[in-house]
Amino acid sequence: MGRERLSDRESELPDRRLLFVIATPSKSRLILRGLTRRCAVCGEGDLTEGFLRLRDRCPRCGYVFERQDGHFVGAVGMNTIFTFALIAITLIGGMVLMWPDVEFVPLAAVTVAIAVLVPTLFHPIAKTLWIGIDLIIHPLEPGEAVVEAEERAPEQG
Numbered sequence: 001m002g003r004e005r006l007s008d009r010e011s012e013l014p015d016r017r018l019l020f021v022i023a024t025p026s027k028s029r030l031i032l033r034g035l036t037r038r039c040a041v042c043g044e045g046d047l048t049e050g051f052l053r054l055r056d057r058c059p060r061c062g063y064v065f066e067r068q069d070g071h072f073v074g075a076v077g078m079n080t081i082f083t084f085a086l087i088a089i090t091l092i093g094g095m096v097l098m099w100p101d102v103e104f105v106p107l108a109a110v111t112v113a114i115a116v117l118v119p120t121l122f123h124p125i126a127k128t129l130w131i132g133i134d135l136i137i138h139p140l141e142p143g144e145a146v147v148e149a150e151e152r153a154p155e156q157g
């Protein structure tokens with residue numbers, strides 16, 4: 001069946017779509033989907049507008065990502081801890097490797113680059129990962145996410 005015929009069929013049957021409620025995926029799947037910037041609930045990958053802006057809800061299953069005000073404080077905290085850990089590893093590791101002739105200027109330059117780039121680049125992953133972690137702590141409520149019958153959530157990843 002070609003793409004044209006499939007879209008013809010969809011326009012003929014707009015009222016016959018069934019919706020399926022999605023159960024909370026396994027913990028490992030929630031984490032894996034979060035790390036790969038996909039919807040923790042259904043695996044949809046198109047969750048951002050631009051690089052940094054996360055959509056308000058999943059375009060596929062309708063899950064609202066910010067379940068309550070301040071929901072993403074956890075993501076900011078994770079991002080901060082991750083960045084500080086990398087800075088500490090860089091500073092301590094750099095000094096150990098260069099000891100006793102530690103060159104502070106290149107070490108400081110690398111550290112500043114990490115302090116600027118890592119939180120920016122990790123920000124989208126921290127958010128989708130936090131969505132997965134939150135779903136481990138607070139599983140889906142009935143009706144929070146649904147998919148159409150023809151388009152059930154994929155089982156992989």
Ligand SMILES: [Zn+2]
Pocket residue numbers: 039040041042043044058059060061062063
């Ligand atoms: Zn989804």
